[in-house]
Amino acid sequence: MAQQTTIWKITSLLLGLGLLAMIMYGCPSQTGMLDTREAAQKVYVAPGEYDEYYAFFSGGYSGQLSVWGLPSARMFRNIPVFSQDPESGYGYSEETKPLLMTSYGFIPWDDSHHPDFSHTDGMPDGRWIFINGNNTPRVARIDLTTFETVEILELPNTGGNHASTFVTENTEYIIGATRFSIPYEMDKDVSIDSYKENFDGSLSFIAVDPESGEMSMDFQIIMPPYHYDLGRAGKGPSADWAFFTTYNTEQAHTLLEIYASEFDKDYVVAVNWRKAQEYVREGRARTVPAKYYHNLKDKNTGIAVSTVHDEVLLLDPKDAPDMIYFMPTPKSPHGVDIDPTGEYIVAGGKLATVIPVHSFSRMLEAIGNEAFEEVINGIPVLEYEATIIGEVENPGLGPLHTEFDGDGNAYTSVYISSEIVKWSLETFEVTDRIDAYYSIGHLMITGGDTPNPDRKYMVGLTKTARDRFLPTGPKQLHPAQLYDISGDRMELLLDFPTIGEPHYAQAIRADIIKPNVKQIYDLDDNNHPHAVKRPRDARVERDGDVVRVYMTNIRSHFTPDNIEGIRVGDTVYFHLTNIEQDWDMVHGFAIKGANSGEVLIAPGETKTIVWHPQRTGIYPFYCTAFCSALHQEMQGYVRVSAADSNVPLTWRTGDE
Amino acid sequence: MKKSTRLGLILAALLLIPAYFTPIWTIKLTAPQYPDGLGMYIWMNDITGHERHDIRNINILNHYVGMKEIDPDLVGTLDIMPWVVGGLITLAVVAALVGKIWLAWVWIVLFVVAGTAGMVDFYMWGYDYGHDLNPRAAIKVPDMSYQPPLIGRKTLLNITATSWPYWGTLWIGLSLAAGTAVTVRESFFGKK
Numbered sequence: 001m002a003q004q005t006t007i008w009k010i011t012s013l014l015l016g017l018g019l020l021a022m023i024m025y026g027c028p029s030q031t032g033m034l035d036t037r038e039a040a041q042k043v044y045v046a047p048g049e050y051d052e053y054y055a056f057f058s059g060g061y062s063g064q065l066s067v068w069g070l071p072s073a074r075m076f077r078n079i080p081v082f083s084q085d086p087e088s089g090y091g092y093s094e095e096t097k098p099l100l101m102t103s104y105g106f107i108p109w110d111d112s113h114h115p116d117f118s119h120t121d122g123m124p125d126g127r128w129i130f131i132n133g134n135n136t137p138r139v140a141r142i143d144l145t146t147f148e149t150v151e152i153l154e155l156p157n158t159g160g161n162h163a164s165t166f167v168t169e170n171t172e173y174i175i176g177a178t179r180f181s182i183p184y185e186m187d188k189d190v191s192i193d194s195y196k197e198n199f200d201g202s203l204s205f206i207a208v209d210p211e212s213g214e215m216s217m218d219f220q221i222i223m224p225p226y227h228y229d230l231g232r233a234g235k236g237p238s239a240d241w242a243f244f245t246t247y248n249t250e251q252a253h254t255l256l257e258i259y260a261s262e263f264d265k266d267y268v269v270a271v272n273w274r275k276a277q278e279y280v281r282e283g284r285a286r287t288v289p290a291k292y293y294h295n296l297k298d299k300n301t302g303i304a305v306s307t308v309h310d311e312v313l314l315l316d317p318k319d320a321p322d323m324i325y326f327m328p329t330p331k332s333p334h335g336v337d338i339d340p341t342g343e344y345i346v347a348g349g350k351l352a353t354v355i356p357v358h359s360f361s362r363m364l365e366a367i368g369n370e371a372f373e374e375v376i377n378g379i380p381v382l383e384y385e386a387t388i389i390g391e392v393e394n395p396g397l398g399p400l401h402t403e404f405d406g407d408g409n410a411y412t413s414v415y416i417s418s419e420i421v422k423w424s425l426e427t428f429e430v431t432d433r434i435d436a437y438y439s440i441g442h443l444m445i446t447g448g449d450t451p452n453p454d455r456k457y458m459v460g461l462t463k464t465a466r467d468r469f470l471p472t473g474p475k476q477l478h479p480a481q482l483y484d485i486s487g488d489r490m491e492l493l494l495d496f497p498t499i500g501e502p503h504y505a506q507a508i509r510a511d512i513i514k515p516n517v518k519q520i521y522d523l524d525d526n527n528h529p530h531a532v533k534r535p536r537d538a539r540v541e542r543d544g545d546v547v548r549v550y551m552t553n554i555r556s557h558f559t560p561d562n563i564e565g566i567r568v569g570d571t572v573y574f575h576l577t578n579i580e581q582d583w584d585m586v587h588g589f590a591i592k593g594a595n596s597g598e599v600l601i602a603p604g605e606t607k608t609i610v611w612h613p614q615r616t617g618i619y620p621f622y623c624t625a626f627c628s629a630l631h632q633e634m635q636g637y638v639r640v641s642a643a644d645s646n647v648p649l650t651w652r653t654g655d656e
Numbered sequence: 657m658k659k660s661t662r663l664g665l666i667l668a669a670l671l672l673i674p675a676y677f678t679p680i681w682t683i684k685l686t687a688p689q690y691p692d693g694l695g696m697y698i699w700m701n702d703i704t705g706h707e708r709h710d711i712r713n714i715n716i717l718n719h720y721v722g723m724k725e726i727d728p729d730l731v732g733t734l735d736i737m738p739w740v741v742g743g744l745i746t747l748a749v750v751a752a753l754v755g756k757i758w759l760a761w762v763w764i765v766l767f768v769v770a771g772t773a774g775m776v777d778f779y780m781w782g783y784d785y786g787h788d789l790n791p792r793a794a795i796k797v798p799d800m801s802y803q804p805p806l807i808g809r810k811t812l813l814n815i816t817a818t819s820w821p822y823w824g825t826l827w828i829g830l831s832l833a834a835g836t837a838v839t840v841r842e843s844f845f846g847k848k
Binding site for chain 1: 795
């Protein structure tokens with residue numbers, strides 16, 4: 001009898017818990033997998049045919065940006081951005097090393113999170129893609145004619161540039177922000193316990209030259225010492241605004257997982273960047289000391305050049321009224337995403353039980369009516385009820401990021417319950433949900449962050465693979481899922497491993513980029529000071545201990561390929577010019593004992609690698625990229641003699 | 657000479673002018689690694705690539721089997737051809753102005769001789785190019801030569817070569833046809 005009662009008690013308890021879970025998080029997600037054959041057909045791109053979309057996945061802690069085709073989920077390329085790349089010599093060659101310079105020295109790694117395209121009229125124009133470096137705050141520009149990193153700008157006085165890169169409607173600005181508040185004053189040495197007095201947040205507005213794409217730090221805004229998490233530029237009616245989420249309005253500086261999760265609400269920050277720009281042009285910004293690097297690849301020479309800046313314009317909201325507002329938002333919100341019309345501002349209430357949706361027009365009304373709860377450091381806090389227009393109930397646990405399909409639907413990634421929920425922008429009710437494998441971060445819909453989304457594919461970028469693929473040990477690759485969202489229900493098409501840890505991703509119709517992709521670097525336009533364009537100009541020159549080898553590469557030999565007269569203690573620069581003008585005809589170069597990597601030289605390009613021979617002997621060098629039928633023969637020798645030897649400097653290829 | 661014959665000869669002269677502005681022959685090479693092909697245009701006075709760097713890339717591929725570089729500056733015929741065609745234009749105009757039918761016949765004979773010589777020269781160039789191989793070439797295939805076809809399609813190792821007349825040949829043909837037609841008519845059918 002007692003036993004029976006216990007069973008009943010347990011059963012009731014389980015039922016109750018189940019009901020509670022249903023109430024809190026809604027019905028469990030569905031797998032929503034299409035018939036296997038139908039799903040396979042939707043992702044199959046026949047040999048020799050092209051994908052419909054280019055997708056760019058951030059590399060996270062790989063510091064790279066990988067390029068994929070959708071819907072096949074084939075990876076085409078992994079572009080090194082903030083990380084040295086032994087495969088291509090990026091960050092090893094003399095031409096690319098300056099790109100990785102910062103005010104803290106040469107930093108060959110960063111954590112890249114959020115790519116965003118350059119925009120024209122709100123739509124990606126396929127000219128450049130930008131991506132942030134979170135750790136040592138930086139922003140990079142990748143040229144989409146060559147798929148190479150061409151510029152990196154450091155953000156001064158910033159701790160963790162996470163809310164970046166998000167680009168305004170016509171690429172006027174790339175936004176950035178401090179994720180970890182630190183003293184704004186450069187190199188300030190204070191007690192960590194003096195957080196509230198001495199620490200600050202900052203927002204950055206990076207201008208982009210509309211012709212060249214060149215970035216510059218236009219101005220920063222000093223903010224209360226909260227954590228600024230993610231951002232978005234507005235669109236349409238809200239195009240002059242940028243939005244950021246905050247957490248840690250508690251201003252904790254230790255054990256943030258508890259102390260920064262106390263308040264029911266943090267803020268969405270709304271910045272009228274157009275007005276801020278006017279204030280800056282009027283001279284309301286102060287010039288303050290800063291130290292930051294701007295590294296730019298010179299178009300003529302192909303050599304990156306670093307410029308060091310020592311000041312920045314800083315705008316204080318106290319001196320700049322009607323420019324910046326706080327919208328209270330539950331709770332430690334993560335993403336802030338703007339719907340295609342520019343009206344709805346959706347926050348991912350990471351620790352909230354609802355998805356809060358603010359209305360841009362109501363926000364303007366509230367500003368007009370001065371519906372302020374308080375003013376913090378010159379920044380009015382708007383009343384929650386005045387700006388909120390909907391709260392999506394039962395969104396699952398841990399909603400993070402939202403994208404849109406242009407047909408009035410929003411799709412929110414939900415981390416803890418590992419699912420994507422689809423909901424209506426009219427009723428603010430959940431209409432569909434589907435599992436993610438596992439623990440989804442960002443999601444990305446083709447064009448889902450633009451005014452004009454393509455309601456076709458959705459990619460879920462998940463954090464753990466666990467049992468999804470053949471196991472590869474304790475560490476597995478981070479997976480992604482491809483969904484079809486063209487119908488009423490979301491359907492899972494594909495589950496595939498990625499490279500690095502993709503946080504956010506972007507996709508663009510292939511025909512916007514494909515016609516502009518370069519096949520070669522034009523040798524006639526190569527103005528590298530150490531280029532040699534004809535084998536007969538190849539030579540070796542000595543100036544004291546510095547030896548420069550001017551070498552050409554063509555199928556299947558180097559000129560010169562026999563070099564004598566190098567001495568221990570020399571600094572030898574190999575300047576390699578690939579004089580091929582044929583698409584994809586790449587040569588590499590490596591020499592025994594070099595304390596760096598190889599270099600890979602594209603057709604028409606000049607790359608330099610430095611070598612410090614330390615022992616006498618014969619050093620073979622060879623082409624590392626299988627270039628041609630006689631690739632194995634594409635090699636040479638350098639003779640290294642003692643430091644005091646008088647072996648004359650000679651070089652040759654063949655007998656003539 | 658009838659006015660219509662004179663006009664016909666002027667027309668024949670004029671029809672040769674566009675041949676200066678368009679290639680007269682085209683050769684295309686396709687291979688597994690070159691699905692879109694590499695190719696060259698043969699002009700009256702030049703050899704150019706179908707794409708900007710095709711000649712360079714053909715030369716790089718050809719050096720493995722020991723073929724000489726294609727260098728338009730070293731092909732003498734290309735220096736002469738524009739003058740030969742210029743001479744034919746001048747002669748047609750002179751024949752029309754002077755009005756002597758025998759001059760028109762001289763024009764036809766010279767035209768045919770020049771055309772034949774041109775084709776023979778082109779064949780000889782192709783022969784030399786395909787047969788005179790560097791004995792130290794990396795890839796030697798016994799009994800293999802690499803002469804491109806004069807006209808039509810031919811497979812050379814991994815490369816399929818096709819060779820066809822181009823627009824310039826059409827203008828030259830039309831010129832010869834027009835000049836010959838009026839001359840024949842004047843000579844044999846015009847005595848009314």
